[in-house]
Each structure stands twice: as C-alpha cells, then as structure tokens.
Amino acid sequence: MGRAVLRRSVQMVITLWLVSILGFVIIQLPPGDFLTLLESQLEEQRLSSAQIESALTGLRARYGLDQPVYVQYLRWMSSLLRGDLGYSMALRADVNELLSERLVLTLVISFAAMVFSLALALPIGVYSAMKQYSWADYLFTVLGFLGLALPNMLLALILIFLAVTVFNASTIGGLFSPEYITADWSPAKVLDLAKHLWLPAFIVGFSSTAGTIRVVRAQMLDTLGEPFIQTARMKGLSENRVITRHALRVALNPVVSGLGLSLPGLISGETITALVLGLPTIGPLLLNALFAEDMYLAGSILVILSGALVVGNFLADLTLAWLDPRIRLVEP
Amino acid sequence: MEHSRVHNTNNNGRGGQPRLVLEVEDLYVSFGGYRGRTRAVNGVSFQIHQGEILGIVGESGCGKSVTALSLLKLVPMPPGRIDGGTISLHTDDTTVDVTALAQDSREIRAIRGRQISMIFQEPMRSLHPMFSIGDQIVEILLQHFAMNRRQALDKAVALLERVGLPEPARVVHEFPHQLSGGMRQRVMIAIALACEPQLLVADEPTTALDVTIQAQILELLQALQAEMGLAVMLITHDMGVVAEIADRVIVMYLGEIVETASVDQLFTNPQHPYTQGLLRSIPNWTDQPKTPLHSLAGAVPELLDLPAGCVFVERCPFADKVPGLRKPSLIETEPGHFVKCWLYTEEFVHARP
Ligand SMILES: Nc1ncnc2c1ncn2[C@@H]1O[C@H](COP(=O)(O)OP(=O)(O)O)[C@@H](O)[C@H]1O
Ligand code: SF4
Ligand SMILES: [Mg+2]
Numbered sequence: 001m002g003r004a005v006l007r008r009s010v011q012m013v014i015t016l017w018l019v020s021i022l023g024f025v026i027i028q029l030p031p032g033d034f035l036t037l038l039e040s041q042l043e044e045q046r047l048s049s050a051q052i053e054s055a056l057t058g059l060r061a062r063y064g065l066d067q068p069v070y071v072q073y074l075r076w077m078s079s080l081l082r083g084d085l086g087y088s089m090a091l092r093a094d095v096n097e098l099l100s101e102r103l104v105l106t107l108v109i110s111f112a113a114m115v116f117s118l119a120l121a122l123p124i125g126v127y128s129a130m131k132q133y134s135w136a137d138y139l140f141t142v143l144g145f146l147g148l149a150l151p152n153m154l155l156a157l158i159l160i161f162l163a164v165t166v167f168n169a170s171t172i173g174g175l176f177s178p179e180y181i182t183a184d185w186s187p188a189k190v191l192d193l194a195k196h197l198w199l200p201a202f203i204v205g206f207s208s209t210a211g212t213i214r215v216v217r218a219q220m221l222d223t224l225g226e227p228f229i230q231t232a233r234m235k236g237l238s239e240n241r242v243i244t245r246h247a248l249r250v251a252l253n254p255v256v257s258g259l260g261l262s263l264p265g266l267i268s269g270e271t272i273t274a275l276v277l278g279l280p281t282i283g284p285l286l287l288n289a290l291f292a293e294d295m296y297l298a299g300s301i302l303v304i305l306s307g308a309l310v311v312g313n314f315l316a317d318l319t320l321a322w323l324d325p326r327i328r329l330v331e332p
Numbered sequence: 333m334e335h336s337r338v339h340n341t342n343n344n345g346r347g348g349q350p351r352l353v354l355e356v357e358d359l360y361v362s363f364g365g366y367r368g369r370t371r372a373v374n375g376v377s378f379q380i381h382q383g384e385i386l387g388i389v390g391e392s393g394c395g396k397s398v399t400a401l402s403l404l405k406l407v408p409m410p411p412g413r414i415d416g417g418t419i420s421l422h423t424d425d426t427t428v429d430v431t432a433l434a435q436d437s438r439e440i441r442a443i444r445g446r447q448i449s450m451i452f453q454e455p456m457r458s459l460h461p462m463f464s465i466g467d468q469i470v471e472i473l474l475q476h477f478a479m480n481r482r483q484a485l486d487k488a489v490a491l492l493e494r495v496g497l498p499e500p501a502r503v504v505h506e507f508p509h510q511l512s513g514g515m516r517q518r519v520m521i522a523i524a525l526a527c528e529p530q531l532l533v534a535d536e537p538t539t540a541l542d543v544t545i546q547a548q549i550l551e552l553l554q555a556l557q558a559e560m561g562l563a564v565m566l567i568t569h570d571m572g573v574v575a576e577i578a579d580r581v582i583v584m585y586l587g588e589i590v591e592t593a594s595v596d597q598l599f600t601n602p603q604h605p606y607t608q609g610l611l612r613s614i615p616n617w618t619d620q621p622k623t624p625l626h627s628l629a630g631a632v633p634e635l636l637d638l639p640a641g642c643v644f645v646e647r648c649p650f651a652d653k654v655p656g657l658r659k660p661s662l663i664e665t666e667p668g669h670f671v672k673c674w675l676y677t678e679e680f681v682h683a684r685p
Contacts, residue, residue, distance in 0.1 A: 227454050231523070234406065236442065237471070325462055325464075
C-alpha cells in the first residue's frame, strides 16, 4: 500500500509539473501579447509616449518580460509555488484576490453538484439493474440517453428556464441575497448560500447524472451475475443485504474512479450555469480572461483547474485502494 | 461411509435406507426468452438420504445446475419459473415444500446455508473479492446462530483448520485473491458447512481445478460427509468422479432423468444408450480404445425444440429400432435400477445390443 501511494504521488507531481508547462505555453500563445493590447489602450487615453513607455517598462521588469522564456517560466513557477498567482493586467488586481472566494464557491457548487448527482444516480441505477427490462428501467434508459445526447449547455438552459417558470425560483441569479453579498461569513450567510446553492447544484449535477446512472446500472448488472452474489444468497442473507453489502460494494468501484474524471465536466457545466445565473465563480472569470488575453489570470485558472483534476484523480485512486483489498494489498 | 449405514431389508439393492432428507417430485423448471421458453428441467424426481452421496451426471446444458438451484429456490425468477412439482425438505420436526416459498422469504432464507448449502464451479469467483475470508465465514454463522463476532471468528478459524487449510489463524485475515483455487474451494466448503446443514449441493466443485487438486477436494468432501453424516448431491460431467465417490447416480439428459442406479449397478450394467456413451468416454474404463466424450454422435440439441418422444432420439444409435416418437417412461430393470428407454420393455427386448 505504502509503495503504491508513493508511486502515485510521484506520478501526480510529474503530471502537475507538465500541467504547469502547458499552462505557461498557453499564457505565451496569444498572438498579440497583453502589453501590445495595453499600449494601444494607453494610446487611446492620449498619454504621452514617455508615460506609456515608463508604464510598460515597469511591467516588463516586474514580470521579466524582457528575459528569455525559460527565465519567465521559472519566475512564474516560483511565485506560483509561493502561492502568488500573479497580477491580472486587465482587472488590475492580484490574481490571488480575484480567485480566492470564487475558487471556494466553485468547489462548493461542484461538490454539491456531485453529491446531488450521486444521490439521484445511485438509487436509480441500482433500481434499474434490479428491475432490468421493467417499464421503469426502460423509462430511465430513455431519459438517460436523452441526458447523454443533449449538450450540457442546452440542458442547463432548459433547466434554468424550467426553474424560473415552473418553480418560480425567486432566488435565481447570484449565490447570496443582496444583504449578504458584502457581509462577512456567518452562519446566516452560509444558510443564505445553501438556499441559493440548490439550483446551480441541481443544474450542474443533472447533466452528469445520466452518465452516472448508466455506469451504476451496467456495473450492478455485471456484479449481480457474479457467482459470489449466488454465494451471498446461498448463505441465507436477505436480498437487501445481498444488494447493499455485497453487490454495491463491488459495483461502486468504477463509479468512484469515475468521480475523479467527472471534474472537468462539472467545471464546464458550472461555467455555463454561472454565466447564465450570474454566479461569482471561476468559470466566467476564466472566460473573460481568455477574451481579454489576460495571460496571468487565464494561466493561473487553467493550472488550478488542471491541478484540481489531477488531485481529484489521486484522491479517487486512494479511495479505491482503501475500499478494495485487491488494489490495497498488491505490491508492485 | 458404507459401514455407518443402518441396514434393513428393503429392496433398494444397497441395503440401508437412512432418514430421508429431500424428496423432489415431478419438478418442471423453464426460462422465458425472446425465442420462446427453454424447458430446462422436465419432470425430475429423486430422493436424497442422510449420509449418502448422490452423483448427478450429464453433459453441460442438461439441467443439472437448474435442478440444484431449485432446491434452494435460487433460480433467477424472472426469467426462470417453476412450472410444477414439489421439493420436500424434511427436517427433524417439519416438512417444507421449497417450491411454495417466496424467493426472499424468511422461511427459505432459514433453509439456505442452514439446512441446504451449495458450493459452485468457480472457486475463483465464488468468494466476495473485497471481504476477508474470516468475514465471509462469520457472516453465515451470524446469520443463523446466536453468537457474537468473537465467537464466530474463533469458529471460522476452527472451520478453516477442518477443511485442511494451513495456518488458519493467518488465512482468516486474508483475502480471496491471496489464495489458490484449491484453497478457495476449501474456504467455500468451510462456509457451506459452517452451520452444519443436512445437505450439501456441490455443483461441479472440481471442474475448474487441476487434476491433483481435484482429487484432494473430492477426498475432503468424502471425509467431511462421513464425519458429519451429511447428504451430498454431487453434480459433475465426469463419470470418473462419480465412480470414485458417489453411492447412487442420476444420469440426466435434456432436463430429464434417463437412468438412475447405484454406482455398482451403473458401472457394471449401464443400460441407457446415453449412459453407455458417457462411460465409453472415460479413459481406461473398458478395454476398448479410448474415445472422447464427443464420440457420442452429435451435440446436445437446444431445449427450445425438445423432441416429442425420447429426448435422446437424435443421437441414439438404436433409434431406428424403436418407436422414437413415443415417450418412454422410467422402468425398474433390477432393484433400484431405473432406465427410461424403450429397449428395456418386453416389446422391444429383441432390439437390445
Ligand atoms: N438464468 C438463465 N436464464 C435462461 N436460461 C437459463 C438460465 N440458467 C440456465 N438456463 C438454461 O437452462 C438449461 C440448463 O442449464 P444448466 O442447468 O445450467 O445445465 P447444466 O448445469 O447441466 O450444464 C440450459 O439450456 C440453459 O440455457
Ligand atoms: S428410447 Fe429409443 S431413442 Fe430413446 S434411448 Fe432408448 S433406444 Fe434410444
Ligand atoms: Mg452447470
């Protein structure tokens, strides 16, 4: 177990390093870099060329933009490691400040969406498998394929539309009631957040639910056909216990490893939902940063999201190993 | 085991008639499917007594496993369905008809693992991959007996020792993937016998194992059977296994019993053409050159379109000599020896080989 964890940790660090290089390359990619953009903006503001030049040199020096690329990368990396995500030139603010609260909210929404999705998919998937080919199974299968076929964006829009028209969701838009937006964190504010959270969590989670139902159903069917399930029944256990203790335990493994991979889907779903609902999360910020060629902001967000994906996978693997002796006890 | 029998003077040819454990009468089981119903078991009747090993032989697809699973009401329903018959389990004070119990009922669950246990063909897949060996034995003990975990775990270690596993105190904490196939089958036997059932159903318990391991497992079953006065229903497609350890044999073909006799009778005087074909396929059984099982002409036909008359008619070398279109019934040709074939009626005695 220990060695396997160590090996996976090393793999994770290497992956994170590659991700950082990729992030940096993306930062360097835009054809006109941000300074050119800024220069033209400053010119429009009719500043003297000397003023413009001094502003630009200051920025160049701060970020080493006049240095060779690898020096720029090393500077960026070392400040990243120190927790300094850089400076958003478009928004004229430290990226740290811009991101911190939004990151927390994004994680909260994604986590709530995941919980919501599992809470829906697990019982439905198990039920479908146990009543294979019943009308309920067919219904869920059709709904599932519909869910898989619809683009998430369309699904989000439909769900938002339904939420507003049918449920008359007055809390739609934003994550806080006006009086709490600038307030400090307090139990009341958390409660207010929860009240606003269900809709985005529902919308973001719903789009991954269909896929999860299919996985749970297929895994349950496979597992229920295994001889060890026959053994469990032979012991005189109740069907309830056979399902929950014997079958689910094995069928859930692939679902757990799927959770680590579901993160990108959650983030992209979250971006669309956040844009439409006007939520202060990371997604819309990333989109704007990309439009504005705001390299440090965009790069930092990409690195953070990819990092979250890698770490999520690592955690999913650890959970798997903890659950399954076949993985836990095999020394490489 | 023979010596432990109570001998009396009934006419079953082997003497003793100890307590009747299980009585199957006219059992019919079928499966629904897109192309129609598969009639897997058709009118099967037999009895199992305490302390006896009943061998059930036949090629694959003949309904052996379905018959066995029916005894525990473990046939998947749907698509499976019991179309008729009774399965009477006799315990000390009562008799229960298993076919009448609901699949998840308290009554049938009190029988599973406690009165009738079963072990399966694939020891590699019959144990739960994520629970320790100890937990899997403890589970059945706690299901049927009032004891605490500590006591159950101690009993598990004792059981592992009894089925011949080395270092049971260590094995009890191990997981199935750490054991060999033979060891896993021993663990399965420990689970199955943990609650001291009356009947052990062993469905091809050695088919997936090496020959040497096979012999060890059979020996173990035989020893435990004698020790516990257990009734064993041993399913196999291997006549050699039957010859080695069974007391009585049922030969099944396409969901029907075509011949049943004591082991001695069956091997000295095989009567049904199908039985004769199976015996010829055992290496060194007769002086004739070895012929593989496939020397039985043709393959087992589909159960969807059963022949109207004798089930064996399509592959029988004597089919042209007798009215294959009429169904033969089981005839007693010598005490305790029954065969379902026209050749053994007065009418067609001349056609016999
Ligand atoms: N779960 C099932 N669904 C449909 N048909 C089945 C099922 N189990 C067994 N059968 C059918 O019943 C017949 C007898 O099978 P089985 O008892 O397993 O044969 P054996 O054990 O003698 O090899 C086969 O034709 C098989 O196709
Ligand atoms: S009844 Fe006829 S067809 Fe059937 S086994 Fe006997 S001889 Fe062959
Ligand atoms: Mg079978």
